Amino acid sequence: MNKERFEAAFGKTPPSFEMAMRRSIQAHKTPKRPAISGRMVLVGAVVMVLLCGAAYAAAVSFGLLDLLGREQPVQPSAAALLQTQNAQTGGELPDVRFTLEQVLSDGEQIFFTLRATPEAPDRVMLVDADRSMEPSIEQSIDYWRDIPEEQKQSTTFEQAAADQGKVLVCPFLDAIFLGEETLPHSQPTLAYDGGDIVYVFAADYAAKTDEPLALRLRVNQMDPLLGDETAVSSWLTADVVPTGNVINYNWNAPRDLDKLGITITQLYVAATPVGLHTSVVYKPIDGADEFARREVGDLFLDFVDEEGNSIDGLSSTGWAGAGLMRNGYYLHEEGLASAQAFTGLYLKNGEELVFFSIEDAEIDPDGSAKPMDDQDEGIISISGSFVHPTADVALGSGASIPLLGEFDTEYSGIAREIERMAANVDLSVSADGFRLTVDQIAADDSSIWLSYTLIGDAPLKTQRNDPSIQGDYAALLTAPHFWAAIDGDTENVLWSTHRQEAFFEDAHTLKGWMLIYSEDNPAVFPEKFRLNLWTYGFANRGYETQDDRIDGTPFGYELTVDRSGAAKFIRTARPNTTFKVRDREIRVVNLSISALGGMLLLDETMPGGGVPTDFLILDEQGNSLPVESQGKYVAPGGKNSRHTMRHAITFVGGLNAKSIRLVDPWGKEIAWGDPAQEVVMPIDQALPFTAQFADGMIVVIEKIEMDENGMSIRYRSNQLNEADLILKGDGDESPVETETTPRHFVDRATGARVAKNLWRAERGAAPGARIKAETLKGIRSIGIIARSESPLWDQAIVIDID
Amino acid sequence: MTIDQCAERLMAMRDKLFRVGYGLLRVEADREDAVSETIRKALARRAGLRDEARFEAWVMRIMIHECYALLRKKRREFPVMELPERGNGRAGDAALKDAILELPVELRLPVILHYMDGYTLAEISAMLNVPEGTLKSRLSRARAKLRHELIEEGIS
Numbered sequence: 029m030n031k032e033r034f035e036a037a038f039g040k041t042p043p044s045f046e047m048a049m050r051r052s053i054q055a056h057k058t059p060k061r062p063a064i065s066g067r068m069v070l071v072g073a074v075v076m077v078l079l080c081g082a083a084y085a086a087a088v089s090f091g092l093l094d095l096l097g098r099e100q101p102v103q104p105s106a107a108a109l110l111q112t113q114n115a116q117t118g119g120e121l122p123d124v125r126f127t128l129e130q131v132l133s134d135g136e137q138i139f140f141t142l143r144a145t146p147e148a149p150d151r152v153m154l155v156d157a158d159r160s161m162e163p164s165i166e167q168s169i170d171y172w173r174d175i176p177e178e179q180k181q182s183t184t185f186e187q188a189a190a191d192q193g194k195v196l197v198c199p200f201l202d203a204i205f206l207g208e209e210t211l212p213h214s215q216p217t218l219a220y221d222g223g224d225i226v227y228v229f230a231a232d233y234a235a236k237t238d239e240p241l242a243l244r245l246r247v248n249q250m251d252p253l254l255g256d257e258t259a260v261s262s263w264l265t266a267d268v269v270p271t272g273n274v275i276n277y278n279w280n281a282p283r284d285l286d287k288l289g290i291t292i293t294q295l296y297v298a299a300t301p302v303g304l305h306t307s308v309v310y311k312p313i314d315g316a317d318e319f320a321r322r323e324v325g326d327l328f329l330d331f332v333d334e335e336g337n338s339i340d341g342l343s344s345t346g347w348a349g350a351g352l353m354r355n356g357y358y359l360h361e362e363g364l365a366s367a368q369a370f371t372g373l374y375l376k377n378g379e380e381l382v383f384f385s386i387e388d389a390e391i392d393p394d395g396s397a398k399p400m401d402d403q404d405e406g407i408i409s410i411s412g413s414f415v416h417p418t419a420d421v422a423l424g425s426g427a428s429i430p431l432l433g434e435f436d437t438e439y440s441g442i443a444r445e446i447e448r449m450a451a452n453v454d455l456s457v458s459a460d461g462f463r464l465t466v467d468q469i470a471a472d473d474s475s476i477w478l479s480y481t482l483i484g485d486a487p488l489k490t491q492r493n494d495p496s497i498q499g500d501y502a503a504l505l506t507a508p509h510f511w512a513a514i515d516g517d518t519e520n521v522l523w524s525t526h527r528q529e530a531f532f533e534d535a536h537t538l539k540g541w542m543l544i545y546s547e548d549n550p551a552v553f554p555e556k557f558r559l560n561l562w563t564y565g566f567a568n569r570g571y572e573t574q575d576d577r578i579d580g581t582p583f584g585y586e587l588t589v590d591r592s593g594a595a596k597f598i599r600t601a602r603p604n605t606t607f608k609v610r611d612r613e614i615r616v617v618n619l620s621i622s623a624l625g626g627m628l629l630l631d632e633t634m635p636g637g638g639v640p641t642d643f644l645i646l647d648e649q650g651n652s653l654p655v656e657s658q659g660k661y662v663a664p665g666g667k668n669s670r671h672t673m674r675h676a677i678t679f680v681g682g683l684n685a686k687s688i689r690l691v692d693p694w695g696k697e698i699a700w701g702d703p704a705q706e707v708v709m710p711i712d713q714a715l716p717f718t719a720q721f722a723d724g725m726i727v728v729i730e731k732i733e734m735d736e737n738g739m740s741i742r743y744r745s746n747q748l749n750e751a752d753l754i755l756k757g758d759g760d761e762s763p764v765e766t767e768t769t770p771r772h773f774v775d776r777a778t779g780a781r782v783a784k785n786l787w788r789a790e791r792g793a794a795p796g797a798r799i800k801a802e803t804l805k806g807i808r809s810i811g812i813i814a815r816s817e818s819p820l821w822d823q824a825i826v827i828d829i830d
Numbered sequence: 831m832t833i834d835q836c837a838e839r840l841m842a843m844r845d846k847l848f849r850v851g852y853g854l855l856r857v858e859a860d861r862e863d864a865v866s867e868t869i870r871k872a873l874a875r876r877a878g879l880r881d882e883a884r885f886e887a888w889v890m891r892i893m894i895h896e897c898y899a900l901l902r903k904k905r906r907e908f909p910v911m912e913l914p915e916r917g918n919g920r921a922g923d924a925a926l927k928d929a930i931l932e933l934p935v936e937l938r939l940p941v942i943l944h945y946m947d948g949y950t951l952a953e954i955s956a957m958l959n960v961p962e963g964t965l966k967s968r969l970s971r972a973r974a975k976l977r978h979e980l981i982e983e984g985i986s
Binding site for chain 2: 039
């Protein structure tokens, strides 16, 4: 066994994993404003009412039904199932006492609330095991009450406990038994209540008896940092009545869906006052290549109503037992191949769904099961794929691209140049209350640019429906993220969209454009190619499916693209030359420059574990061409091996350049933590203002605009990274707070960099404004902070352009 | 370290994070959850990292913690979730992959971190809180088991 074999064993990192990372970075680079949700206000109001009444008892501050119904309300009859004051024993630990507060059995599941109380509140602070690394209580918990301000805002739970001279203890539920059965249960919902933690658990349990059964819980306490159990309690035991009110629907007759390569063996639906539970059991047909291609664990099931609209909450993916695949075919192993798809749906008050047997359905040629014509009530449809609209487009035939936004947008200034190399597409898909249209498309050697319009029947929701996300970010987090494949190559999906813009035209309409390319395995596109575009979600609506499942979403488009007509608008160089930078050998594969931007494809041979080299890019006159992204992949393996990786560097400008120059920005080793260089510019300084830094680095502030809503600063820089621009008042602190981290982009028309942001809303601001006008007067200066770069200006590598 | 620098360094670790996630979690969505949570914590707590040279080890420790936290939850839900994933069709060396995933977790994780991610024993020792001597012994046992498994399968 050699090192290379180890390194290759798990295959490439899939795009979905990287996407998850990028989404998480995007989400968490944006600080979340502490906000009181409508639900919390409701909880607070209930608590206030109770506090005013003599009947208030501290024991039940957070009702089970209230927390259960936080997504959608449960049916009123659920209240009749609530059990309280169940007789109980046990549950004591050295530092924590557990109390079972409420129980509810609906016949399919048992829900219960468990309160953890510190035995010595002056000495012990409780923290949930999975929240112990959160930065503060305020940021991590949805429900809380009576937590001291200083504790909520502490840097960490660890710090909060230290500040108060307390020991941090994690309560932890280890096992649940009902009668003699172990109950598997889900991740609990959590509420902080004073120094207590209230958990709401849901455990699957099909009712079998009306007789009381013993619910037994084994509760532990755990070291919050090491995760080791430090104490195990006696069993907490309480009598509960596990009955419920369930209506079952069951179909057991097998049904082959040849197109999907599966046999449905069972379909089960259970409706209760609390929720609706479904499971579909299926197994692959022996040797079915269609099913194998989709991977065993990811059968996509979509439940739709009689009009073909998805039933909210009932889209699901399944997961399968173990199986074997050989040469792309699934080999059936008896007893191992069945799989279940689990879904949950909470019905709204009074809402009822009626289902027919799958036997009553007919199979469409596309593999979907649909109702017979004589059925006029609700149905279940099991759909495996979506058919996408198609179009032939010839780039360079001209397109009419609307100017989006009014000020400081990235592409507006260069839209007329893009029009010349683009084509109108105008392909629409309508599904699930949305209409998504791909309006125009353009392409150069390695990038696809597209514009789109999204219209919702209802007002569009921002991703995660977070009201604290405002301004440009709100539009970007509502926008679809398109993926693309060239000639059906789903192994090398184009998913990088470093550049995108989106704007709300109104509450229902969003327009946007984006640049897509492959950071994984960038290549030069053929002159004619088939282009699949698809998106899995937008506006807080997602289609859960496998990453390369082009047909796993209704919102897909198939184009045949002829880009020969756009060639005259693209400047290229394919020098195939090799040069060395430090311990790297670099081959220039392709350089293309168009109105979409510049892209340099490089093959870089580097030590194992190395990160591809960064470059500053200049034209022959020394003008900086801002770099937007660089390959950031890590070569596999240890330091004793060498690997060649292809990466793409994207940059802006250079449409008329005769040559470009590549400069290594890391001329000397920069240690993390080296003091940053800062130049402070008075706010009333005449512009442009040039901030000079060591090693020839400059930042030129060209324009500053601020009003009661936000700011926009335009600047130029010869740095690789964006400059940090820090607003300062009389001291170092800014008198205004911003809503998010700045949105940085490069104006494609001028090459200027732009940092935009919204102020965080301030109490007492005028209607429509986010802060008071006089607050702006407190801004005295801007700190311009340069990153630690040390370019080798005199060792530039020159690439001539055709 | 600025938030952008932290984000860049996290993205540069993507392959290493993926391999650790792949080695510990069976379900793709869980791996994505674990890495998302790791990123959130790393971005939020980066100011608390005094020695930035230890960034990778620190992030990897968070990732491992998150994977274990998910495994703990999954164990409550479905005991079979601990079974290693097999034959999922992803490109790679299927025989070696299956053999690695069959290793018990205390042997599997050092193999991934050392042979696949290229960390030194000292670095892994800091990540896992396991003495270097113990790690050497675990790697030796893991190699022996892998060799045995692959010979059994008729693959050299």
